[in-house]
Amino acid sequence: MKIKDLDLGEYPVILAPMEDITDPPFRTLCHQYGADMSYSEFISADGLIRNAEKSLVKLDIEENERPVGIQIFGANEQSMAQAAQMIASLDRKPDVLDINFGCPVGKVAGKGAGSGIFQDIPNMMRITRAVVNNAGNIPVTVKTRLGWDEHSIVIADIAEELQDCGIQALTIHGRTRCQMYKGEAHWEVIRDIKQNPRIVIPIVGNGDVRCGEDAMRMRDEYGLDGCMIGRATVGSPWIFSDIKHFLRTKEHLPAPDIAERVSAARTHLARAVAWKGERLGVLETRKHYAAYFKGVENFKDTRIRLCTADTSGEVFDILTEVENNF
Numbered sequence: 135m136k137i138k139d140l141d142l143g144e145y146p147v148i149l150a151p152m153e154d155i156t157d158p159p160f161r162t163l164c165h166q167y168g169a170d171m172s173y174s175e176f177i178s179a180d181g182l183i184r185n186a187e188k189s190l191v192k193l194d195i196e197e198n199e200r201p202v203g204i205q206i207f208g209a210n211e212q213s214m215a216q217a218a219q220m221i222a223s224l225d226r227k228p229d230v231l232d233i234n235f236g237c238p239v240g241k242v243a244g245k246g247a248g249s250g251i252f253q254d255i256p257n258m259m260r261i262t263r264a265v266v267n268n269a270g271n272i273p274v275t276v277k278t279r280l281g282w283d284e285h286s287i288v289i290a291d292i293a294e295e296l297q298d299c300g301i302q303a304l305t306i307h308g309r310t311r312c313q314m315y316k317g318e319a320h321w322e323v324i325r326d327i328k329q330n331p332r333i334v335i336p337i338v339g340n341g342d343v344r345c346g347e348d349a350m351r352m353r354d355e356y357g358l359d360g361c362m363i364g365r366a367t368v369g370s371p372w373i374f375s376d377i378k379h380f381l382r383t384k385e386h387l388p389a390p391d392i393a394e395r396v397s398a399a400r401t402h403l404a405r406a407v408a409w410k411g412e413r414l415g416v417l418e419t420r421k422h423y424a425a426y427f428k429g430v431e432n433f434k435d436t437r438i439r440l441c442t443a444d445t446s447g448e449v450f451d452i453l454t455e456v457e458n459n460f
């Protein structure tokens with residue numbers, strides 16, 4: 135699959151953008167485990183053009199995690215164009231600039247951004263054209279949903295229009311805005327878009343891919359060009375090596391043992407501290423420990439200690455204990 139000149143190989147497995155999760159430390163870890171590409175957390179275009187620190191920091195990219203996409207959101211054509219210009223003039227540019235037309239959360243969609251854009255399709259196209267025209271030579275992609283609700287599944291028409299605006303790939307989360315994260319993702323609707331002979335850009339499927347079998351079905355039964363995985367990667371960056379192995383061999387890798395889990399947690403913490411500093415690095419890695427050690431018996435007390443330790447030194451010591459004792 136190619137996003138303009140960016141060759142991601144056959145059927146890439148991509149890390150989905152996730153707020154508070156897909157920062158550089160987590161992305162590099164997923165890259166190390168074989169993710170073919172990853173996306174940043176979504177970044178407010180309005181925040182970027184106001185130079186808000188919280189937004190600017192999310193533009194950081196590590197050279198060793200490429201290819202990586204930066205994702206922006208906003209409801210205003212001018213701010214989105216300006217944000218695209220800013221990103222196009224960065225020293226360390228992303229490989230792809232993605233527009234978020236999918237976020238269902240009230241504070242975003244309620245202001246007409248994210249999936250709120252389904253209430254104003256002409257604005258969706260204006261924004262897309264503005265971003266494409268201001269992104270320099272960075273290819274622009276869109277991530278969106280099926281429509282606002284089950285009575286307005288508009289993605290088929292929208293996909294063609296977005297392609298005509300000049301985007302280079304389209305990722306579709308197979309749910310409507312009103313479904314939020316509930317119910318099932320409807321991959322059959324995504325397949326219909328892929329089968330439309332007018333659509334020539336790659337179509338990436340998203341929603342409920344949790345294992346190699348899912349990724350394989352999305353490729354072989356639904357014919358999609360790539361798959362994007364969100365929730366199943368949290369605390370399981372090794373899912374990428376397992377899925378890629380399964381796609382090649384129809385066999386799973388052995389489940390990660392304690393040493394592997396500890397090693398991933400250590401790397402994550404070390405990178406988080408290097409990137410965000412000691413205090414924030416320790417605090418923000420806490421939310422990942424439960425997932426890293428999910429299913430490990432008699433882990434509750436240790437998990438609480440991991441999540442309450444104040445310094446990275448203490449956490450590293452507890453991780454060593456975990457490696458020796460579980």
Ligand SMILES: Cc1cc2nc3c(=O)[nH]c(=O)nc-3n(C[C@H](O)[C@H](O)[C@H](O)COP(=O)(O)O)c2cc1C
Pocket residue numbers: 150151152153154155174175176205234236237277307340341342343362363364365366
């Ligand atoms: C905690 C969390 C944060 C998310 N943040 C974003 C985001 O910033 N941008 C975006 O496009 N989607 C975001 N999503 C949606 C995911 O990218 C993905 O579309 C969704 O979770 C469905 O895929 P999955 O079933 O593989 O998780 C987020 C999802 C979760 C669970």
